[in-house]
Amino acid sequence: MLRPPLSPMLAAPVADLPTGRQLAYEPKWDGWRTLAFRDADGVHLQSRAGRDLTGYFPDVTATLRSLPAGTVLDGELIVWAEGRTDFALLQQRVTAGRRLAALADRHPAHFVAFDLLSSPDGEPLLDLPLAERRHRLTGLLSDAPAGLVLCPQTGDPAEAREWLRTWTDAGVEGIVVKRCDGRYEPGRRGWQKLRAHRTVETLVGGITGPVTDPDTLLVGRCDDRGRLRYLGRTHPLHRQQRRELAGLLRPTTAPEHPWPQPLPGGWTGQLNPAPPLPYTPVRQDLVVEVEADTAYEHGRWRHRVRHLRPRLDLAPDDLPVLTDGPEALGGGPGRVAADRPGRRTG
Numbered sequence: 449m450l451r452p453p454l455s456p457m458l459a460a461p462v463a464d465l466p467t468g469r470q471l472a473y474e475p476k477w478d479g480w481r482t483l484a485f486r487d488a489d490g491v492h493l494q495s496r497a498g499r500d501l502t503g504y505f506p507d508v509t510a511t512l513r514s515l516p517a518g519t520v521l522d523g524e525l526i527v528w529a530e531g532r533t534d535f536a537l538l539q540q541r542v543t544a545g546r547r548l549a550a551l552a553d554r555h556p557a558h559f560v561a562f563d564l565l566s567s568p569d570g571e572p573l574l575d576l577p578l579a580e581r582r583h584r585l586t587g588l589l590s591d592a593p594a595g596l597v598l599c600p601q602t603g604d605p606a607e608a609r610e611w612l613r614t615w616t617d618a619g620v621e622g623i624v625v626k627r628c629d630g631r632y633e634p635g636r637r638g639w640q641k642l643r644a645h646r647t648v649e650t651l652v653g654g655i656t657g658p659v660t661d662p663d664t665l666l667v668g669r670c671d672d673r674g675r676l677r678y679l680g681r682t683h684p685l686h687r688q689q690r691r692e693l694a695g696l697l698r699p700t701t702a703p704e705h706p707w708p709q710p711l712p713g714g715w716t717g718q719l720n721p722a723p724p725l726p727y728t729p730v731r732q733d734l735v736v737e738v739e740a741d742t743a744y745e746h747g748r749w750r751h752r753v754r755h756l757r758p759r760l761d762l763a764p765d766d767l768p769v770l771t772d773g774p775e776a777l778g779g780g781p782g783r784v785a786a787d788r789p790g791r792r793t794g
Contacts, residue, residue: 518570
């Protein structure tokens with residue numbers, strides 16, 4: 449019988465969507481990867497890193513008690529809010545304290561199951577091919593309660609590309625590709641994943657490193673009051689980009705900048721605490737095109753973005769006004785990049 453801790457099977461990033469026989473495609477959710485163990489004593493939820501999440505999700509554990517003892521599922525914890533997944537609401541579970549019950553009642557979590565690792569009688573299924581595990585999982589969840597959802601799966605790459613085009617606004621980060629004849633290998637990157645990315649025009653508001661040789665760009669968009677709001681930081685620039693931008697960036701002499709100095713660690717630290725980031729403010733007149741994934745929350749990108757090129761044909765007033773909500777960068781100049789065959793996305 450499988451017991452925690454158990455390392456989940458992982459996926460290696462790819463630049464293009466793999467195709468071929470015996471491949472299955474599933475949406476990659478913007479949530480917390482979780483293994484769910486149902487035994488005679490109750491339910492145990494384990495994070496990808498082995499952390500015990502059980503106490504933070506009383507709603508999910510109550511739902512999973514409907515499963516027969518001995519069942520072990522692999523899946524994703526997600527919270528829906530306003531028509532899409534909300535990663536910030538997942539994070540709030542950890543810090544909610546006495547507010548946990550109210551938070552779970554107001555924003556219930558769901559468990560999206562995509563693999564069955566142990567059958568209801570406690571038999572490990574790791575050596576069975578994915579197609580057989582999926583067949584058993586589908587039967588097990590045929591009458592599951594609302595909070596326990598079977599992850600969609602397709603063998604059609606065209607349908608998977610359609611998910612990349614149309615499901616990203618609902619919080620899908622990309623596509624996970626698996627072999628239908630593959631066994632489950634804990635801890636091994638035996639699957640593949642393709643992230644969805646968008647190209648977006650932004651304004652440069654600051655840099656790290658000297659203006660004559662910038663290391664990274666700090667970018668944003670103006671809101672309806674004309675104030676530049678911070679959106680994210682780029683990956684380190686390569687040599688040619690640094691040379692090109694050095695002739696376009698100008699330090700600002702304005703007495704005030706719309707961003708604090710240094711930038712707070714919470715603005716740039718993604719999931720982990722980060723130290724405050726000193727930066728050099730620059731004139732807010734350079735438009736650049738960046739490539740970002742779909743992880744957008746608190747009005748900022750959660751991961752670093754990739755600088756593509758300056759847009760000298762655009763002026764700051766040409767950019768759409770930034771509005772609140774995760775859809776703020778979903779339209780206008782933003783374009784889904786991952787559905788173009790042959791384009792590198794990461």
